[in-house]
Amino acid sequence: MKIGVLIEDHFDQTEYRAFNRYFPEQGFEVEYLSHLWGQQQLTFGSNPDNGTVEEHVTVTAEVATAVPGDYAGIILIGAYAMDRLRYQPEIAGPGARNKAPAVEFLRRALATPNLRIGTICHSLWLFCADPDLLHGRRVTCAHNIVCDVENAGGVVEFDGRSTADLVIDGNLISARHPDVTDRFMATFLSEINAGAAVAS
Incomplete structure (x- = not known):
């Protein structure tokens, strides 16, 4: 069983270290995916x-050809990596859908039955590349991208003067900050197991 993690330059090292420790301990291989530009x-x-x-x-898995159903779950790592992955060299014109390979992969992942998708900190930026992916979804995120998420139609949940630590909305599990990575990973794995039970 594999956990697919989307990654690019400027990823969060706290999360990276935690993923590499925790998921293998629970019997899951971690495979990193990105756009490899040929x-x-x-x-x-x-x-x-x-x-x-x-x-x-070092990443060898090309996100453009990856099949979401090959993974038990997909995580979008935090920091600036997801901003980089939504980059597209050319834009078709006003209102055109983002065609970056990672955004296309995210569309396929969201359409895959029972597949859990996790985001943490800044990584909802990839969802913001296409408001259709985020509209009406209950989420949490880093404080400094709240406006991006709300402008893309996401419904940010709060806890007092902070965004909520963790939010589950169907197949989407979002976390606020690397400080809650341990809780995020445990919840993400619990949601994967719940989805597997439903599927069986």
Whole structure:
């Protein structure tokens, strides 16, 4: 069983380390996916949180050809990676749908029955590339992208003067910040198991 994690440069290293520890301990392989721009592999670096890029990941799985149903669940890693993955070299014109490979993959993933999708911190930015993906969904996110998420039609949940730590809306599990990564991973895995039970 595999957890697919979308990734690009400037990913959150706290989440990256946690995913690589927790999911294999629970019997899941973690496979990183990205757009490889015609290359067989690309290497991406984490945020330079301490002035140094401390983590690197080499990705060989092309998101454009990946099949969402091959995974037990899909996670969009936090920080600026999802902003990079929604980039498209050309735009067809006003109102045109975003055709970035990762956005197309997300459309396929959302249409896959019982597939759980997890977002954390800034990673709802990939959803914001197409408001049809987010409209009316209850979510949480980093404070500084609340306006992006609301403008894309998402319904952000709050806890006092903060966004909620964790929100589950159907197949979408969202978390506020890397500080809640452990709770996010446990909840995500619980939701995967619940979906598998329904499917069987």
